[in-house]
Amino acid sequence: MSLLPVRPIPGRETTGPVVRPGCSIEGSGMRNKKRLFGIVLAISSLVLLAASAATAAPTAKKGGTIVVEFTTDVDYTDPQLSYYGETWKLEGATACKLLNWPDKEGAAGAVATPEVAAGLPVISANGKTYTFTIKPGFRFSNNKPVTAKSFVDAFNRFANPKMQSTGVSFLDIVQGAQAVIDGKASTISGVKARGNKLVVNLTKASPDFLARTTMPFMQAIDPTLAGQIDANGINTYASCGPYYFSARTPNRSITLKRNPYYKGGRTANADTIQVNIGNDVAVEFQNVEKGTTDYASGGIPPTEWKNVVSKYGLNKKDGRVQVRPLLDVRYVAMNHARPLFKDNPGLAKAVNWAVDRQAFSAQGGYLYGKRTGQILPPGMLGYKPAGIYPLKVTPNSIATAKKLAGGNLRGGKAVMWASNAGVAPLQAQLIQYNLKQIGIDAEIRLLPRAQQFTNAGNPKTSDYDMTVERWGADYADPYDFINILLDGNQVTNPQHNNYAYFNVAKYNKQMAAASLLTGPKRGTAYAALDGAVMRENPPWAPMVNSNDRTFLSNRVGCITINEATGSGPLLNVICLK
């Protein structure tokens, strides 16, 4: 899925979520929690001071309309249904959450901090109960107050089976959520509001729970929306962030207006954020150059990146071209449930030796991304360069690939799925050529993106041997890559993300064990898993960790890019000159 809301700092060994997995869990005991809380507060204050001095916010011009373009419409604008990177960009401006990523660049923006929560939650000694205190003063755009119940409503609406939300797997650790998802209960027993306290009970200690609360699914919702249970989604509703969705015409436009009752302290520079939908990237590029569009969210033609970098420079302060690494990976999943790759690690390794990652990346244009042979992206907790597979094809690498493939070809026929959009068909052809070199005759089947991942995630419709995929972090933690994408326990589910149908008992156990660890041990365990899986029995041929490339109009006066959200310039912060 191309969901890219979360991303860490370039070159930094991240941390993952905020509240470092389990800081208070491992420390056990209130004294440690208080000490930690004090430290976090102190650091946050310093960071805030430094960052506010560094950013252009104080001189930002207020008002006007920022025009943004999306190449295709979003899936939904409904907070409990939307699961597209583009929608999450918008919800970054409309949502208020328990914890959120600050509107800051660099390290200051990479630490999720309490937003509607008055502080970090009190976590029980067994790590299963989180108690948040809700800060007063937050209001929805209809002037109703945000309360603890606003979050309870969000959890319940999210789990409601009539909503058919795609993201409900993120509730797997919340006590009582499964009963609601299964239609056996109407409210989640583990999520309660007690006055201004929100109490969440988990089924197990889950160090990444706080990071999950930064996802838009868990934003506060107002009572009217809580009562609107509709699988088609609600287009416009009152929200409690700096903006709200004021209009949506499917396939044509979305309008965000400033929340007149917002007093949460986040920036809201433009009066209106107008999103126009449907133009091709070439037209988006022309519009940004002309200044009729301020931000081409869908990107620009791959061949233009080199030109705009030469023309306007790269990553200048409030400059027009900004490039940041994303927490994502583009990969070729090899279907281990089908005869070609089932119990056939030799061939999977051969594919990793054969694929031309350089040529694959070149199709995306200048600064497309960084080649990789690993599951975890750089910057993610647990990422450790392993150098297992070549990042550049040479005669020697092809010779090694042929040697590994020898005797493991099993007829040498493969069906490869790829998206029919953008550069994906060209990239698929390159892989097809590489596979031919080691004796695999791959038939390419191009599919609309939505159909590709929907069918790939369903055991009944996944009749491919390989599929060219992309995954972006939902939140900055290795669990969201290793467990979500490779845990074999999910492959029988009718909809999952393990497109390699990778199901090895040994690794399943190691993944489960790693997910319970905190701090450096967590990073070490995931790094070991990443290396071991790719070295011994590769489920994928990882290709590239993409960059987020942003091109802005000359009307734009200030921007802030929060790498942790991975969603380009923050829409609420963009201002006009």
Next chain:
Amino acid sequence: MFQYLVRRTLWAGVLFLGVTLITYVLFFLLPADPARLAAGKSATAEDVARVSHQLGLDRPVYEQYGLFLKHLVIDQSLGRSYANRRSVNEMITEAAPVTIGLVVGGAILWMLIALPIGILSALRPRSLLDRGAMIFVLVGISAPVVWIGLLLQYFVGYKWGLTPNAGYCDVINPPEGQTCGGPWDWFYHMILPWMTFAILFAAIYARMIRANVMDTLGEDYVRTARAKGVPERQVISRHVLRNALLPVVTMLGLDIGIALGGAIFTEAIFNLPGLGRLALNSVLNLDLPTLQGVIVFATLAIIVLNLIVDVLYAYIDPRIRLT
């Protein structure tokens, strides 16, 4: 005349049944399950089965087709989209005016180009004007619409900034959140789509008009008119053009009808929310009701326009009698 109309209407019904049936059969040959898309990404196998039952997708194709006809004839309903559950009637009602605007405007433009070029070329064959016009015709017929559209978009819309390079504005009642609307904005945004859409047809029509006019100029009655001393202007307007343009009327009716089914390329290039884009998206989303809705609209448009052309023909050409 009445008998003729009844017979034509009955044939139209047969044509309509044939086209919609073929669409149904082709759709069900596709290796994909629309129920999965309609049920949502996280649907269980049971959910998919339930949705499949609700949509009637678990019934045999002929039963589904029968239901479709029943809803269409009795309820005047084209059903609901599998992709977003919106009413297809509503979606067609929104998209049709965009395509009608494009096609009608385009047709006016291509006739404005084709008529003078075709007539003048025929009257002065092998002149510089004729040769120049035929080069235009050759380019217009040979160049793909996509290429012409992209060139116009880049140079006229972007580089020279004479028109918007893409986008659509409603003539009346723009929806909330739209940044433009009204007759002028609509016209301004449609200039390039009209030009793109018209060039191919203008070229075809110019060639056809030229050939027809040249043929007619050689007819006995033209020679007779000239021999009788009828002024040349009258010979051309009353004797030549009136006869030479008869086939053009037929072609025009047919072409407009076909184009109403959706000018897919033009709509895609210029981001016009018309029937062509709707059809394209419905194919990509395996959205049969929407696709069927566009096809029903296009079929009806072709049938009605054909009928109009036939009736009109009888009035234009007294030699033709509808029986």
